[in-house]
Amino acid sequence: MAEGENDLHTGRKTTGHEWNGIKELTTPVPKIVLFFLAVTFLVSLLIWVLAPTWPTGSAYTKGILGIDQRTSLETSLKRSAARTAPWRNEIEQSNFETIAQNTELMKTVRSHGARLFGDNCAMCHGADATGGIGFPSLVDDQWLWGGDPSTIMETLRVGINSTNDDTRISQMIAYGRDGILTLEQRRSVGAYVRSLSQSHEISTADIEKLEAGATIFAQQCASCHGPDGRGMQSVGAPNLTDDHWIYGGGSADIDETLRNGRHGVMPQWEKRTSATDRKILTLYILDLAEGAQ
């Protein structure tokens, strides 16, 4: 296999080697390959001159453009801050009512608020803020801790049962697990609680059970949920007389709540969002709730 042979199709010679029937042609490297090889190498060379590229021991070549990702990030953050400063300042300095009446500002609140809500709140409260099992709806006009703007904003800041020093604290006691109420007692108080919000017909057989439940309710539950079961915003205890249930209002759900208690958590947002953003979120939520009414 010394001399290459002619390949009839291409007119090229083979290299003269053969491996298990495979031969190779002596075709020179096409000019276009060399051309583009040179182009990509020259482009790279140009980039090396312009931008930071090669390490030189403890430093590196800075490039004549003086680009650096840290400074470009800082510049664009500054530019971004300058662009949003006018309305941010206005929102910071105005009170809730003034902003709510300012249609231009509310436009920003709605667009920016929707983004903030989607990135921070929607995963629990739902994309439309109607909540889900374990997470209250924010648009039903029922507020655990109070629905005036400054209270909502404070809840956003400190969270509920969160890691914030000022966290709001609330706990539904595990009456079953902790051995405070027997199964029968829990069933009667559960029936009583359900009777508060549901006007279904009550048979005479149930009356005794409900009366027992009412007694237990007065002893065990009224201190947080109020003597009439309408809840207490000072301790975050929900109203039990309406149709809104965080953990479900079926008898099995209420049984579970009574047996194992509840200890829902809302994270604090003080460390993750700015006060202005929390103000915008507050306005956004109230605006959503108003729209939903």
Next chain:
Amino acid sequence: MISQLTKTEREIALLLTILLAISGSILGLMGRGDLLGYHGALLAIAGYALTFVLIKDHFDPEPGPKRIEKYYDDPIKVGIVLAIFWVVIGTFVGDWVAWLLVFPDATFDAGWASFGRLRPVHTSGVIFGFGGNALIATSFHVVQRTTRARLADRVSPWVVIVGFNLFCLMAASGYLMGITASKEYAEPEWYADIFLTIIWVVYFVLYMRTLARREEPHIYVANWYFLAFIIVVAILHILNNLAVPVSFGHAKSYSLFSGVQDAMLQWWYGHNAVAFFLTAGFLGMLYYYLPKRAGRPIFSYRLSIISFWGIVFLYMWAGSHHLHYTALPHWVQTLGMTFSIMLLVPSWASAGNALMTLNGAWGKVRDDATLRFMMVAAVFYGLSTFEGSFMAIRPVNSLSHYTDWTVGHVHAGALGWVAMITFGAIYTLTPWLWNKERMYSNKLIEVHFWLALIGTMIYVFAMWNSGIIQGLMWRAYNENGTLAYSFIESVAAMKPYYVARAIGGFLFFLGAVVCAYNVWKTIQLPAVAAKNPDKPPLPARGSPTALSAAE
């Protein structure tokens, strides 16, 4: 299979399986309080089972001196069958996780069925299980044919095939149990990494010894690529997996590196796994099976040289483009970007060399789905290397990074290039290995070709769309300077593309099943006498007389 081993070889094999059984038992005992115990048990069971098989057939008659008249192909057959097994499993799990992205709740509330555990079963299953087995099997086949030397011994190929698959099993079962080193494409933990290192060194030594015994004066291109694949994967694997185990009784380990150094090492590994596992090895495959099937000489030897050294040298620098706009210093990013740009021409030179080789054989490409698999593979190779260099440019990356575009890019390479060239090689190789006239059904190869091509196209187009939409949504601003979309809105917008992707993936999986069926039926066809003199020259190195004297 054991009948092909001499008495000495059987004894060495027996020693090794006993060693495996003992070390597995020790590992299992040390890790009995931990998930590690399961993997110790797995190795021990494999060791005892193999020991049993070896003892059972130990006294079968030894092979005669005639065995050296044929290449040693038994482990290659096993490797091909295992590759097909893994591609069916790997693409099935891939499509499963694709549907999981459409229906994220479909996890049966079970840890093993979560996306995070299933996804590495898919990636390792296709990259290592399918790709790895196919590479090992074809490299054994190619190196013997192109050097006219038999594999240097009969035991180490089995060590490589069996050991590598035990590694794959440990990887996949470990992910489902929650064992992970948390490094993408390097998830197996320290003990599995050590195990693979041993296997890989055996592979390397075997390959070098076989090359050293070659009867051909020159080493064919395919072997350059296979050798680059073996050497560099060893280096990458060892460096990226340097870690300190919590204890020898625990599966968990912690990386020796931290912070941005760890990230840089990981992506140096990750990118070169693409380069040397998913590119170099498969180029080796392409350089043998494509010209063989086409019956054409390689278009240009010189182009082979330029692309080989270009790829081998330049890829090593490019890994940092995975970390654009991160804590990695700017200069490292620029370096990675420019080397990625320079990589383009050598990569295209390989694709071009393959396609130009088909000049004079385009009629075959039209009629023969097997050759068409390899042609399309070369096209997708060109496409994804262009896309890769493009996405490595910083400003482009600022749009594409963290989006599905990356996923689409990877699959253009993995489905379009790696899997297609492998299917082409499998369809070429299977009738040769089992001495059949041809594959069981050429129609089914045609069906597989179109399933694979259409599946890949649907997949890649869906991910291009979703990726670019994601990238644009994430950088869209309102007039007042605030971001226009929340992240969850971009997630919701992906749903139709995720459905399309899962359908495309399903077609590809279906193609793999068709391939498995076709290969299975081919193996059952009646054997014919080998047509081409596909055997080592006689007398081989170490003449038959010397050999029988040694026995």
